[in-house]
Amino acid sequence: MAARKRASTKDTTTTTDPTETTTPHKHLETTTDPPIAPPKSGVIIKLCLFFSIPYFYLLFYHYKIDQEFKKSILINAGVSLAGFFVTLKMIPLASRYVLRRNLFGYDINKKGTPQGTVKVPESLGIVVGIVFLVVAILFQYFNFTADSVWLVEYNAALASICFMTLLGFVDDVLDVPWRVKLLLPSVAALPLLMAYAGHTTIIIPKPLVSYVGLEVLDLGCIYKLYMGLLAVFCTNSINIHAGLNGLEVGQTIVIAFAILIHNIMQIGASKDQEYQQAHAFSIYLVQPLLATSLALFSYNWYPSSVFVGDTYTYFAGMTMAVVGILGHFSETLLIFFLPQVLNFLLSVPQLFGFVNCPRHRLPRFDPLTGLLTGTNDGTLVNFYLRTFGKMSEKSLCFQLLVVQAIACCFCFVLRYVLAGWYK
């Protein structure tokens, strides 16, 4: 469904890089596309510092966390760091391969400028997905004993994430119709739903207990339906809040970081082993997600030298849904997803066919000024531009990521204010 071309393999020898036409002899020699730009290391160093300082402060200093948990979290962080470097190295390599198979897109928000004619390698989320899975699989060796009850759910979670990555890649290659796309995550969630043996109860909010007459409600099968719907929502909502350089990965990084902080706070504040274990479980999957996504971000941040594809948006959405389900904090997760919920609500008329839905619902780019203007398509990106006026793609993406961070902070404040009164 992308703007890319899946041309015949004969076309692989042609190159459309405008810069090459200025050196004719080079043009004759070049039979493949030029290598992608190097990673934007400055962005990554700043982000790593920004994330690691508060995170390790909470882990080592602020809370008295059990040594065993600390050890597992640190081993996981170490393997994730290795995953970060592998992803960083693999992306340029994989870019060459995807370009060779004509899997690329044109940067729509640069149309009319030389950058808009460059073939940008598409679906690099496949590298992140594979490295993530290898990291998560290897980590089991260090952490779980052979009889650990967590092992079944951990592997079911990995199967769902793997299935989702595969279906995302299928979508990138085959251009699946939009309505089928919506349903793919419910298929990918099956391994987890079938293996799930955890509780299916929800705690009724205290103010509602007198009306419902129960403190705890067992939802049974409906709980599994809810889990499936959460997976469908998380994956698609990331996929449709997209189309700006860095937005897909950027929002994932912000949410993943918020999930990590939330988990550390919960482990630190609780004495219940099983509760702590559920949150540690979620850390073991989110740390590799964050590390590998940071590596992808260094290539995808403005100006993007690679696109992430639906492979990444589905993979990231499914991973976050899985950790929310198994960590039992899906309500908190949905508040972290507030901008995505808003984007979904704005999209409802187009998604459900009440209003015409074009293939791309992106803003209008003016090549003369380099600024984006909001269109009438129902997305948060357009709504933001219509409200705050024209701006450049880079600054728009940055501001939307700040909005995402504000939503996460709002969630922490809300949890603090409602603690004890709500649940």
Ligand code: UD1
């Ligand atoms: C979803 C959105 C669509 C949006 C697209 C952008 C809905 C219903 N669908 O479709 O409106 O236009 O994502 O990702 O809301 N691209 C850029 N710059 C970027 C990222 C992507 O120009 O920073 C373009 C490229 O041409 C790329 C294509 O978007 O090839 C990828 O689109 P794809 O992910 O296939 O779109 P959908 O997920 O189907």
Ligand code: MG
């Ligand atoms: Mg997409």
